[in-house]
Amino acid sequence: MKISKTAQAGALESNDVLVTVAPNEKGGVQVQLETKRVILKQFGKQIEQVVKDQVAEMGAEDVTVKVQDKGALNYTIRARVQTALERALV
Amino acid sequence: MKRLRRSLLIISGNNPKHIQDAPVFDPDVVIFDLEERVAAPDKDSARNLVREALSFLDYSQVEVMVRVNPLDTEEGQKDLDRIARVKPGALIIPKANEQVIKQAEGLLTKIEKEEGFPEGSIEIIPILETASGIENINQLISSSPRVTGLWFNGEGLMAEFGTQRTKEGAELYYVRGRVGIACRAAGIDAIDTIFSDGNDYEGLANDASAARRLGFTGKLALDGRQVDTLNTIFQ
Numbered sequence: 001m002k003i004s005k006t007a008q009a010g011a012l013e014s015n016d017v018l019v020t021v022a023p024n025e026k027g028g029v030q031v032q033l034e035t036k037r038v039i040l041k042q043f044g045k046q047i048e049q050v051v052k053d054q055v056a057e058m059g060a061e062d063v064t065v066k067v068q069d070k071g072a073l074n075y076t077i078r079a080r081v082q083t084a085l086e087r088a089l090v
Numbered sequence: 091m092k093r094l095r096r097s098l099l100i101i102s103g104n105n106p107k108h109i110q111d112a113p114v115f116d117p118d119v120v121i122f123d124l125e126e127r128v129a130a131p132d133k134d135s136a137r138n139l140v141r142e143a144l145s146f147l148d149y150s151q152v153e154v155m156v157r158v159n160p161l162d163t164e165e166g167q168k169d170l171d172r173i174a175r176v177k178p179g180a181l182i183i184p185k186a187n188e189q190v191i192k193q194a195e196g197l198l199t200k201i202e203k204e205e206g207f208p209e210g211s212i213e214i215i216p217i218l219e220t221a222s223g224i225e226n227i228n229q230l231i232s233s234s235p236r237v238t239g240l241w242f243n244g245e246g247l248m249a250e251f252g253t254q255r256t257k258e259g260a261e262l263y264y265v266r267g268r269v270g271i272a273c274r275a276a277g278i279d280a281i282d283t284i285f286s287d288g289n290d291y292e293g294l295a296n297d298a299s300a301a302r303r304l305g306f307t308g309k310l311a312l313d314g315r316q317v318d319t320l321n322t323i324f325q
Binding site: 009010013014015016072073074075076078079080082083086087 | 105106107110134135138139141142143145146147
């Protein structure tokens with residue numbers, strides 16, 4: 001499944017995350033994570049994996065996922081990635 | 091032992107912070123709202139968030155209900171289909187009448203079979219918020235064995251009348267009495283409308299006490315600070 005447009009979900013609020021998905025012309029799934037340095041260091045790879053797993057579960061290909069994290073738990077990240085991808089398909 | 095539904099804390103289904111914090115206030119029930127507390131462009135986002143929250147977070151110490159959008163809308167149909175599959179304790183159905191509840195009953199039975207849940211395990215709480223719903227309250231209660239409580243929405247009824255409820259709520263006494271007696275006779279919970287002034291604890295206590303005297307078993311909480319008062323009054 002390939003997306004054809006940019007879409008967003010979530011918010012830049014405490015415990016939430018703003019996810020922006022866009023077609024990746026270079027191919028593959030690319031995750032760009034923005035969060036506090038300490039979180040990036042401790043949980044960066046884990047958050048990236050949650051995003052990649054959700055993208056894979058939805059069967060999306062060739063997508064860039066920008067993740068602006070404000071302390072979201074895994075369930076919130078999954079939900080926001082799912083919503084952004086669904087919106088990019090409409 | 092009968093499950094308590096004294097305090098029902100209602101929060102937006104699109105706010106992760108509130109979703110995570112809600113059980114801390116120790117309400118008997120947490121309601122994730124997909125209807126009034128979620129703006130139209132965010133309906134899809136809230137639905138996905140509540141679905142993931144119910145799959146991920148531990149709500150074993152609190153009953154969880156989800157208010158879906160009206161079933162005569164596309165959002166309402168999607169809400170019911172997606173949320174029922176993660177097995178909330180109950181779905182709250184707005185603008186309920188006998189036909190709507192029978193429709194929900196059929197859809198839930200189908201989903202329970204597909205997901206391997208025990209049949210009838212997802213309960214239904216209809217919202218009474220129209221004059222016709224109140225006039226047909228007994229048919230509504232008997233429309234499905236899943237109906238284990240009714241939520242009386244006084245603000246919704248006043249909106250139908252083109253007016254607003256007063257803080258004292260004298261205009262609601264007749265309907266509250268009718269709902270309280272019908273629910274008591276049927277052996278189901280009667281859940282009272284919200285008290286919307288979050289800083290008036292004396293007013294909340296008076297309003298909740300009046301509801302209890304009219305047969306109600308619990309009341310909606312606007313925020314976590316109202317929970318203790320409700321748990322004390324509806325013992």
